[in-house]
Every structure is written in C-alpha cells, then in structure tokens.
Amino acid sequence: MSRRSRPVVSNRVRRFFASFIFDKPAAAPASVIARHRLLNAGAYDEGSGTINGVMLIAVAAILISAVALGGNFLVCVSDARSAADQAAIAGAESARDGDFDPCIKSRLATTLNKAALVICKVDEEDVTVKVAVKTAVPFAPLVSRMARAGPVECS
Structure with a gap:
C-alpha cells in the first residue's frame, strides 16, 4: 500500500481504539461527552424555532390579507x-x-x-x-x- 492511499487517522482516534484492544479503560475526552450531551438535548436544532416563527408570521399575514380583501369586497x-x-x-x-x-x-x-x-x-x-x-x-x-x-x- 502506498503512502498516499493510506487513510489518515488522528492520534485521538488511535488512543481511543487502543484502549479497547489493550483492555485499558478509556475515558472519552470532555469535548466528545459535551457534544454527545448537546446532541441528545437537541441543542443542535438551533434556528429551527426561527424558521417556525417565520412560517407562523407568514401564515398570519396571509390570513390577515385574506380577511382584509374580503372586508373590502363586502x-x-x-x-x-x-x-x-x-x-x-x-x-x-x-x-x-x-x-x-x-x-x-x-x-x-x-x-x-x-x-x-x-x-x-x-x-x-x-x-x-x-x-x-x-x-x-x-x-x-x-x-x-x-x-x-x-x-x-x-x-
């Protein structure tokens, strides 16, 4: 296998998998634990409330416009x-x-x-x-x- 075709693996990944091979209990880094907690808590859904709010405002504007046009017609x-x-x-x-x-x-x-x-x-x-x-x-x-x-x- 040539050097170019070999996959690049970081030292952090090597240490993590080496702990399983050598039966050494490995603690995941704090950043991995924090990211896992954020994913499970839904913190990566940032911005979805904004989209929902924009859609709610758009629907309300359409309904208000329809009522105003109906009132004008009457x-x-x-x-x-x-x-x-x-x-x-x-x-x-x-x-x-x-x-x-x-x-x-x-x-x-x-x-x-x-x-x-x-x-x-x-x-x-x-x-x-x-x-x-x-x-x-x-x-x-x-x-x-x-x-x-x-x-x-x-x-």
Whole structure:
C-alpha cells in the first residue's frame, strides 16, 4: 500500500481504539461527552424555532390579507348597492318631474357616490340602472349592482 492511499487517522482516534484492544479503560475526552450531551438535548436544532416563527408570521399575514380583501369586497358591494339605489331614485324623480333625460341625474348621483353608471334605461317613469364600483380585490376588480325605481300604483 502506498503512502498516499493510506487513510489518515488522528492520534485521538488511535488512543481511543487502543484502549479497547489493550483492555485499558478509556475515558472519552470532555469535548466528545459535551457534544454527545448537546446532541441528545437537541441543542443542535438551533434556528429551527426561527424558521417556525417565520412560517407562523407568514401564515398570519396571509390570513390577515385574506380577511382584509374580503372586508373590502363586502364594503364595495354595499357601496355599489347604495349608489344604484340612489341613482335609480334620482332618475325616477327626474322622470316624474318630466325632465328631458333622467339618466343625467342618475349619472350625477353615481358620480357623487364614487361609482360609475354602466346602464341606464328609462321606461315611462320607471328607471333601471346598473352601477359599478372599483375594489381592491385582485380577482374581482369591479362590483356591479342593479336597481329599479319608479312610482307605485295605488289600488
């Protein structure tokens, strides 16, 4: 066997195994005992708590974001419904008063409610509107609602 192919063994390892061969009780070095105790106590798991903490914070952030987006969506639905109702009532009142184009007042009502008038139909004194409101939700950028208003016949 050449010198290069021979495995390198430290003196500490030689002494430790020599104690078994010659029946001499060998005490393991203090560093080996300390390392063994640390391994068994889980001290080499340093950093795993940090990763768990980061994951917990990430999950909490995702849940809070989902709740915030859901809340924004519900508020926008309510705003769209209110804007549609007000626009329909304003248009119906304008139609009842005999204005030339009741949709102008409906458009004004939706603009004041920070919405957009999508559809406005006038059938005699009845006005039907469709209103859209922008949301902060990525998969639903607009929310639209329809409303109809007009005089009710008394019987």
